[in-house]
Structure formats: structure tokens, C-alpha cells
Amino acid sequence: MRFREQLATLASRLRxxxxxxxxxxxxxxxxxxxxxxxxxxxxxxxMPFDLIPDFIPVIGQLDELVIVPLLLHLAMKVTPLAVQQACRSQVSPAASQK
Structure with a gap:
């Protein structure tokens, strides 16, 4: 898969x-x-500032890559599976093409 196609796939998944x-x-x-x-x-x-400043090497840049997915994971853990499935089916690619 070419780089441009990979970027398009990633952008679609993000949307x-x-x-x-x-x-x-x-x-x-x-x-x-x-x-x-x-x-x-x-x-x-x-947020314009971070809990861990970006000028601290490695850790400063990685805090968003750890904190945001952790918050999203916790949100999924407390949300009932039926609600997650209903929302997932609402935004599935097949539903968006209709």
C-alpha cells in the first residue's frame, strides 16, 4: 500500500x-x-499546557500518547457494551454510505 493510501485510510479511521x-x-x-x-x-x-512539560526529553512528548488513550479506555470501561455497540453501528462505514 502506498504512503498516500495509508494516510487516507488513517484519516478515514480517525474521522x-x-x-x-x-x-x-x-x-x-x-x-x-x-x-x-x-x-x-x-x-x-x-490544553495550552501539559502536566509534563514538552521540554523534558521523551516523556514530555509522550504524555499525550499515554494520558488521552488512558482516559478514552476508562470511558469505554464504564460505558455499557450495548451503548458502545449502538454508537459503533451508528457510525459504521456501511451506515455512512447510505
């Missing part, structure tokens, strides 16, 4: 994941704790 988290947050049966964790993940991404 799909963002739509999933948006649908999950909007779902009425999503627990408040999961919604708060999703907001924390988003807030940490757009």
Missing part, C-alpha cells in the same frame, strides 16, 4: 473514531462519568 466518540457522548444512556472522561481527554488535547 470514524471521532464520530463514534461524538455519538457516544450524545447517547442518553452513556454514564455521566464516561462523558466526563471524554471531555477530559478532549480538554487535555487542546
Amino acid at each position: 470514524q473514531e471521532l464520530a463514534f466518540y461524538r455519538a457516544l457522548h450524545a447517547h442518553p444512556q452513556t454514564p455521566p462519568l464516561a462523558k466526563a472522561l471524554l471531555w477530559l481527554a478532549l480538554g487535555y488535547l487542546v
Whole structure:
């Protein structure tokens, strides 16, 4: 697979994941704790400062790669599987082509 195709695939997957988290947050049966964790993940991404400053070698750049997925993972752990499946099917590629 060529580099441009890989980037297109990655961008498509990212759009799909963002739509999933948006649908999950909007779902009425999503627990408040999961919604708060999703907001924390988003807030940490757009926050102008970090818990670990970026000028600290390696660790400073990797904190977003650890903290944000951890918050998303915790949000998934407290969200019922039925809600996750409903949101996932809502944003599946087949559903978006209809």
C-alpha cells in the first residue's frame, strides 16, 4: 500500500473514531462519568499546557500518547457494551454510505 493510501485510510479511521466518540457522548444512556472522561481527554488535547512539560526529553512528548488513550479506555470501561455497540453501528462505514 502506498504512503498516500495509508494516510487516507488513517484519516478515514480517525474521522470514524471521532464520530463514534461524538455519538457516544450524545447517547442518553452513556454514564455521566464516561462523558466526563471524554471531555477530559478532549480538554487535555487542546490544553495550552501539559502536566509534563514538552521540554523534558521523551516523556514530555509522550504524555499525550499515554494520558488521552488512558482516559478514552476508562470511558469505554464504564460505558455499557450495548451503548458502545449502538454508537459503533451508528457510525459504521456501511451506515455512512447510505
